[in-house]
Amino acid sequence: MKFFYTGAPSFNSVQADPVKSLGGLVSSSLIQNDILDSIFSDNSKLAVQSLKREAILIAVQNEDAHTAEGVVVSFNVADWTKLTSQYSIAFVAPKVDDCGNVTFDSINDSQSLPFVDMDAMSSTNFSFSLGDIAAGGYIGIWLTKEILSNVNTQPISAEQLYANFLDDVYIDPTTNTAYNPELVPTQEKFSLQINWNEDESGSASG
Numbered sequence: 145m146k147f148f149y150t151g152a153p154s155f156n157s158v159q160a161d162p163v164k165s166l167g168g169l170v171s172s173s174l175i176q177n178d179i180l181d182s183i184f185s186d187n188s189k190l191a192v193q194s195l196k197r198e199a200i201l202i203a204v205q206n207e208d209a210h211t212a213e214g215v216v217v218s219f220n221v222a223d224w225t226k227l228t229s230q231y232s233i234a235f236v237a238p239k240v241d242d243c244g245n246v247t248f249d250s251i252n253d254s255q256s257l258p259f260v261d262m263d264a265m266s267s268t269n270f271s272f273s274l275g276d277i278a279a280g281g282y283i284g285i286w287l288t289k290e291i292l293s294n295v296n297t298q299p300i301s302a303e304q305l306y307a308n309f310l311d312d313v314y315i316d317p318t319t320n321t322a323y324n325p326e327l328v329p330t331q332e333k334f335s336l337q338i339n340w341n342e343d344e345s346g347s348a349s350g
Contacts, residue, residue: 152169167248199255205281208279212340215273218272227292262286
C-alpha cells in the first residue's frame with residue numbers, strides 16, 4: 145500500500161503540496177512517512193485564535209499483484225488527552241474520468257469541508273475496517289483537523305514565548321512570580337496506519 149497526494153494537474157503527475165491535496169486526480173507524489181508537515185500545517189497563533197480548519201484527501205493504492213484482504217485503517221496518537229485539535233475521517237471510492245483516469249470529488253480550498261459524512265476520531269474510535277481493496281485499486285481518505293475551542297488563546301508576551309522556547313520559567317517582573325504557560329504545540333504527531341492480510345502494513349504520519 146502506498147499513500148499519494150491528490151490534486152495533480154494530470155493523472156500520476158507531481159503534486160507534493162499537502163495544501164493542494166483536495167481531491168481530483170491522483171498524483172505520483174508519495175506521502176513520506178515520519179515527515180512533519182506532510183499532512184497538516186503547523187498550529188500558528190493565528191490558526192489557534194481563528195480555530196482554523198484544514199482538510200486533505202489522501203489516495204491509497206494497493207500496488208500489490210493480489211487483493212489486499214481485511215484492510216483496517218487506524219489513526220494513532222501518543223496521548224489523546226493532549227490533542228489540541230479534533231481529527232475526523234471519511235473513506236470515499238474513486239471515480240474514473242472521461243480519459244479513464246482515477247479521480248476523486250474535490251473541494252475548493254483546504255478550509256472547506258468535503259461533501260461526505262466525517263467520523264470524529266477519539267481514543268475509542270480510531271480504527272476502521274474497509275474490507276478488501278483489489279490489486280491496483282484505490283481508496284480515498286478524507287482527513288480534517290479543527291482546532292478545539294478550549295485551547296489557550298490568551299495573548300502571550302515575547303518574554304513568555306522566549307521562556308517557553310528555552311523550556312525555561314518566565315519571571316514576571318511586576319510580581320516576581322514564576323510563569324510557565326502551557327502553550328498550544330505548533331505540531332501534533334500522529335500516524336495513519338493501514339493493515340491488511342493480517343500481517344502486512346503501511347503508514348504515513350504528520
